[in-house]
Amino acid sequence: MRSVTKTDTDGSPSTGSSGNSSPNSLNDEHADDPNELPGGILYVDSGITYPKYYDEPYFDEVEELLGSSSSPAPCTLVWRDVTVHIKLKNGKLKRLVNNVSGIAKPGTLVALMGPSGAGKTTLMTALAQRSPDDTIVDGAIAMNGMPIGDFMHRESGYMHQDELFVENLTVMEHLTIMSRLKMDRRTSPLARRRKVNQLLRQLSLYGARHTRIGGLDGLKTLSGGERKRLAFATELLTDPGLLFCDEPTTGLDSSSAQKLITLLRASAVQGKTIICTIHQPSSELMALFDKLVLLAEGRVAFAGNASGALSFFESLGYQCPITYNPTDYFIKVLALTPGSEGASRQAIKSVCDRFAVSDAAKELDMEIHLEFHIMENEDEESKKLKFTHYKSPFIHTKIAWLVYRYLLIIVRDPRVQLVRIIQKLAIAITAGLCFLGTARLTQAGIQDVQGALFIIIAENTFIPMYSVLNMFPEEFPLLQRELKAGLHSTTIYYVSRMLALLPGLVIEPTLFTLVVYWVAGLRATLYAFGFTVLLAILVLNVAIACGSFFSCAFGSMPLAIAYLVPFDYSLMMTSGLFIKLSSMPKYVSWIRYMSWLMYSNEAMSILQWDGVQNITCTLPENEAPCVSSGQEVLQVYDFEKTKFWIDIMALVIMYLTFHLLALLALRSFVSRGIQQFISLLALSDAIAGYRAAGMQASLSLGGK
Numbered sequence: 001m002r003s004v005t006k007t008d009t010d011g012s013p014s015t016g017s018s019g020n021s022s023p024n025s026l027n028d029e030h031a032d033d034p035n036e037l038p039g040g041i042l043y044v045d046s047g048i049t050y051p052k053y054y055d056e057p058y059f060d061e062v063e064e065l066l067g068s069s070s071s072p073a074p075c076t077l078v079w080r081d082v083t084v085h086i087k088l089k090n091g092k093l094k095r096l097v098n099n100v101s102g103i104a105k106p107g108t109l110v111a112l113m114g115p116s117g118a119g120k121t122t123l124m125t126a127l128a129q130r131s132p133d134d135t136i137v138d139g140a141i142a143m144n145g146m147p148i149g150d151f152m153h154r155e156s157g158y159m160h161q162d163e164l165f166v167e168n169l170t171v172m173e174h175l176t177i178m179s180r181l182k183m184d185r186r187t188s189p190l191a192r193r194r195k196v197n198q199l200l201r202q203l204s205l206y207g208a209r210h211t212r213i214g215g216l217d218g219l220k221t222l223s224g225g226e227r228k229r230l231a232f233a234t235e236l237l238t239d240p241g242l243l244f245c246d247e248p249t250t251g252l253d254s255s256s257a258q259k260l261i262t263l264l265r266a267s268a269v270q271g272k273t274i275i276c277t278i279h280q281p282s283s284e285l286m287a288l289f290d291k292l293v294l295l296a297e298g299r300v301a302f303a304g305n306a307s308g309a310l311s312f313f314e315s316l317g318y319q320c321p322i323t324y325n326p327t328d329y330f331i332k333v334l335a336l337t338p339g340s341e342g343a344s345r346q347a348i349k350s351v352c353d354r355f356a357v358s359d360a361a362k363e364l365d366m367e368i369h370l371e372f373h374i375m376e377n378e379d380e381e382s383k384k385l386k387f388t389h390y391k392s393p394f395i396h397t398k399i400a401w402l403v404y405r406y407l408l409i410i411v412r413d414p415r416v417q418l419v420r421i422i423q424k425l426a427i428a429i430t431a432g433l434c435f436l437g438t439a440r441l442t443q444a445g446i447q448d449v450q451g452a453l454f455i456i457i458a459e460n461t462f463i464p465m466y467s468v469l470n471m472f473p474e475e476f477p478l479l480q481r482e483l484k485a486g487l488h489s490t491t492i493y494y495v496s497r498m499l500a501l502l503p504g505l506v507i508e509p510t511l512f513t514l515v516v517y518w519v520a521g522l523r524a525t526l527y528a529f530g531f532t533v534l535l536a537i538l539v540l541n542v543a544i545a546c547g548s549f550f551s552c553a554f555g556s557m558p559l560a561i562a563y564l565v566p567f568d569y570s571l572m573m574t575s576g577l578f579i580k581l582s583s584m585p586k587y588v589s590w591i592r593y594m595s596w597l598m599y600s601n602e603a604m605s606i607l608q609w610d611g612v613q614n615i616t617c618t619l620p621e622n623e624a625p626c627v628s629s630g631q632e633v634l635q636v637y638d639f640e641k642t643k644f645w646i647d648i649m650a651l652v653i654m655y656l657t658f659h660l661l662a663l664l665a666l667r668s669f670v671s672r673g674i675q676q677f678i679s680l681l682a683l684s685d686a687i688a689g690y691r692a693a694g695m696q697a698s699l700s701l702g703g704k
């Protein structure tokens, strides 16, 4: 056996871990290596150095050396008399799952089946402690003798029916980032990479490891089957003993479905407990499942071996025709027939009632009672031994990897970045050229200088503020899912999202101000230029913070725009350029204190005019009196030179306040849940439709 040697970035060699990724085999020596931030480290294997982290020869040898299998912690899930209600908008409760009991043991693959709307997903999310917030779950659910709680996020995996990814990432990037967000912080870098590589191979994704998951036009992306396998791989990163899969074969052809269920079967054989909802499996697929649970109208219609289901239905007089797939037949019996719903409900009730008093149900009941009895008599210490002693990654690790993820999204499409920079420069040059040679110390020059300053402020306010409005609503479904899975918190997400934007929020205003400032010929001192750039950066950041607040508070772009437009008009009107601030009526003049346009305009004007003397006057004597000094210019606009630092402080306070409000709005939005998001989308669509109708009407009026 050859030894595998890891060289940390400090150059000191250390022997790699030979265990699996479970905490028992963790190599504390490399615990949460701060050097292992995105970008990877170098590994040396018997004198050969392989750069970065995804080198195939390296992984080949490590796998030979360390073996590839790991055994998950055995997991028994038992539930008794589980009833699930949902709170409706009118305040009433609707029962979705009615008094359901069952058990899933280690090494079993359980099929949860039933007609559409039977309550499969509702039951599964309740068992996985991932129910939406407006749901009430009653009854007893326990895992390994402990009533379920937040620990389910780390002890179980949940594969959703519709997989959501950050589409512009590659398969390898996605798994690497998820391994840093999900896996125990004590897992050594070596074990983490080995796990990722092992999953890629096991799930036949190795060849597609550098393929983008989805997204960009014209580039190769993952197939539907590969996406499902990637979702599966993501859940397997932590090797959970319990796995929930919601319709994993939906959208797959029969061969891909067969492959996926075979994988689930293989995982169950390894010792996992897997509960899987599935629609219309073929007989071959069904043969891979150990147990079948049939749900109908929120109740259990059958639970036990698939072969037992045939005889149970036969005993009720439902003889499966020879040409029928038995599972299709069961679903047909348990589905509501359009036009005769009443009779169907009666038939379903009768099947569920008969199952409740059947021998199979009594046997199941005994098993469940025994499990709860053992649980009640087991001491806490031995219960704890059944759980992994998981330690979540540090907050700074999560932030670093989320920032990396969002930076990848930003730089992934260089065309967009390039277009943005070219656009910015083009606007800057055009705006600057309009003021070329005009910003002189003359009476006309005063207006030109103020105009150039306003261009800098406006360009760093309006477009950026509106451009951010769609960001949060777009990412909300994935955020909601990651929060439910306990991957991170709303605050971590928000901070990471903003940090990833930061480089652009510094580079863009700097470039823009640089061009406009010098082309327009504004005050040529390093002090004035430096602070103007700083102010432009601050303005852009306040605008982004304000846009983020509106985006988080209203949850959809059309709604946010509807409120932001009047707000930005009031900011602009009180900026000091369009109306004399001291002449504004009292009841609206307070708005200026919320206007970062006013603060930045005042500070930039002070930079341009403070200490300036001898502004030339070429006006005829009988015209208005001339402004002869910078001090007088500031007075014209109601600006005070002593307020320079107050303006900067006000901008900083606004930046912090908007971000804080945005974070609070996002947290409240998240806690109100996806349901509100869906209704907001409907409202936004209605607004968009209303606008389109209005536009149509005005067009047709115009036509007349």
Ligand SMILES: Nc1ncnc2c1ncn2[C@@H]1O[C@H](COP(=O)(O)OP(=O)(O)OP(=O)(O)O)[C@@H](O)[C@H]1O
Residues within 6 Å of the ligand: 086, 094, 096, 114, 115, 116, 117, 118, 119, 120, 121, 122, 123, 675
């Ligand atoms: N938020 C909700 N408000 C009202 N009814 C709901 C809500 N969520 C689910 N339901 C209803 O609860 C029932 C069970 O839904 P669930 O998604 O669990 O069914 P399912 O068996 O998984 O269906 P499918 O196979 O079509 O996914 C359905 O009738 C559904 O319309």
